[in-house]
Amino acid sequence: MAGVLTESILNMLVNDMRPISMVEDEGFKQMVTTFHPGYTLPSRTNFTKLMEGKYEATFGKVKDALKATKNKIALTTDAWTSVATEAYLGITCHFISDDWELNSFCLTTMPLEERHTGTNIAAWIEQAVERFEIPPSKVVAVVHDNGSNVVLTAYILQEKHGWVSVRCAGHTLQLVINRALKHPQISKALGAARCLVEHFKSSELASSKLKTKQKQMGTPEHKLVQDVSTRWNSTYYMVTRLLE
Structure with a gap:
């Protein structure tokens, strides 16, 4: 039973992308004790080892699946920056x-710690393909952005390699x-729209009055949406x- 509980907690940490330090939180410990008073929660170090073991097992399964398929493989790649301004490459x-x-x-x-040149990115993609033992001849194409x-x-x-x-x-x-x-005409209209949205987003009073008007008129109490330049x-x- 203890093994099943430990595995369940490990799966929760992996699937929900929670920090391993969570198992040391008092609230989490109390919750586990409430659910199963006789269960001894493993330490953070033990969960780290278990997670490393799960990673190796999953890595092996992925490698076997790629080796087993007789069909061609396509790659997608994207470089992006986290909210902490750390650069990453996803493949x-x-x-x-x-x-x-x-x-x-x-x-x-x-994580990308070197310059994001075309030559470097090409080398990193080749390293990932080699690590999973994918023959270059098995790759048919690479999907990428316009950078x-x-x-x-x-x-x-x-x-x-002849990858399309x-x-x-x-x-x-x-x-x-x-x-x-x-x-010009579209840009001007959108500029006015953004100013309206920013006003309600930055003013608690305006936002509160909008909500009151929506209640009075019996309309859905939806908030205004701020657009993002990278998502049309x-x-x-x-x-x-806004039209609503």
């Missing part, structure tokens, strides 16, 4: 199973719409909510 692989089901595995989310360094990365990999370069349709659409939104649909949602 995911995708393939169709014999039952025509899409399978996807995250190969790595690696000049990543476009160069794709070119390097295409020249070296595929620009992300979503990112390309974003660039097209962004250009359209810069039209957020601008659409902002305007739609």
Whole structure:
């Protein structure tokens, strides 16, 4: 029974992406004791070892699955920055199973401490592919955004391995719409819309009065939406909510 409980807590930490230090929190300890008074909660060190073991086992399963498939594999790659301004590179692989089901595995989310040049990114992608023992001939394409360094990365990999370069349709659409939104009349209207939203977002009094009016009119008590420059649909949602 103790083993089942420990495994359950470990799965919770992994699936919910909780810090291992959570097992040392008093509230968590009290909750576990309430559920099972006779259970001795393993230490943080033990959970760290168990998580490392789970990682190795999962890593082996992914590697076996990639080795077992006879179909071609496509890669997607994206460099991004966390809220703590730390840069990472995510690499995911995708393939169709014999039952025509899409399978996807995250190969790595690696911190980037060197310059994000096309040559470096190409090398990091090759390292991830090699680590999972994927033959280069098995990779058919790399999907990426339109950043000049990543476009160069794709070119390097295409020249070296023959991997087809595929620009992300979503990112390309974003660039097209962004250009359209810069039209003077559209830009002016959106600027006014943003000023309205920012007013209600920054003023507790205005936000409270808006909520009161919504109650009086019997309309949904929805909040205004602030758009984000990298998501064109957020601008659409902002305007739609304002019109409402």
